[in-house]
Amino acid sequence: MRPPLRQAKAGRTAGAAPCRPSHPFTVKPLGPERKSPGPGYFSLWQLFFPKKTLVSLLQLSLRKFIITPMKSELEHFREYIRRQGLRRTTEREVILREVFEVHEHFDVEELHLRLRQKGVRVSKASVYRALRLFLDCGLVREVDYTDGHWHYEHIYGHGDHNHLRCLGCGEIVEFEAPALKTIEEQLAREHDYQIMSQQWEIKGYCRACRDSRGRVVERAR
Numbered sequence: 001m002r003p004p005l006r007q008a009k010a011g012r013t014a015g016a017a018p019c020r021p022s023h024p025f026t027v028k029p030l031g032p033e034r035k036s037p038g039p040g041y042f043s044l045w046q047l048f049f050p051k052k053t054l055v056s057l058l059q060l061s062l063r064k065f066i067i068t069p070m071k072s073e074l075e076h077f078r079e080y081i082r083r084q085g086l087r088r089t090t091e092r093e094v095i096l097r098e099v100f101e102v103h104e105h106f107d108v109e110e111l112h113l114r115l116r117q118k119g120v121r122v123s124k125a126s127v128y129r130a131l132r133l134f135l136d137c138g139l140v141r142e143v144d145y146t147d148g149h150w151h152y153e154h155i156y157g158h159g160d161h162n163h164l165r166c167l168g169c170g171e172i173v174e175f176e177a178p179a180l181k182t183i184e185e186q187l188a189r190e191h192d193y194q195i196m197s198q199q200w201e202i203k204g205y206c207r208a209c210r211d212s213r214g215r216v217v218e219r220a221r
């Protein structure tokens with residue numbers, strides 16, 4: 001399954017309101033349902049077991065091989081906390097849960113607001129400190145520094161992706177380009193580097209901004 005990509009609209013132009021992603025996150029379905037064997041397949045076994053039981057037994061055994069368990073972000077974080085010899089606190093874990101409920105780019109202000117709206121009494125400073133830890137253990141990354149502060153996104157479970165950023169409206173589109181992986185490997189070889197993370201950001205103008213700009217130019221003539 002390909003990791004889902006996000007598309008976030010963010011008011012990142014000078015003087016604009018702080019970014020408010022407006023495109024909802026969509027989760028792709030897990031793929032077509034596995035077909036159960038056709039009629040007549042179990043005719044002999046059916047003498048002993050009802051067909052329904054056989055089908056579910058078969059599906060169960062298939063599932064055992066197909067689903068490889070992935071550590072949850074919470075388990076990953078707890079492991080990190082343990083390794084660092086830090087204390088486990090409910091507050092940090094509540095913040096972490098919220099971070100993984102926002103499938104868009106966010107800033108501390110937004111995250112803090114979301115927590116407050118859910119009745120979580122937490123200071124902005126605590127949110128900052130918790131984010132620092134999530135960054136250090138690779139659950140979250142900094143996306144861009146605009147409007148005088150950082151914007152973040154959770155990356156655990158999302159796979160490699162990069163961003164196109166519109167210089168007009170600030171819209172951020174996520175994309176995957178396997179070719180960039182090749183370039184990365186080549187760079188690592190050429191410079192004898194162990195690359196830990198990378199981030200490509202491509203800036204330009206989206207269609208809507210180009211259209212409105214075109215209109216402005218036409219009017220000026």
Ligand SMILES: [Zn+2]
Nearest residue numbers: 102103154158
């Ligand atoms: Zn997500």
Ligand SMILES: [Zn+2]
Nearest residue numbers: 166169206209
């Ligand atoms: Zn734009």
Ligand SMILES: [Zn+2]
Nearest residue numbers: 006153163174
């Ligand atoms: Zn992103």
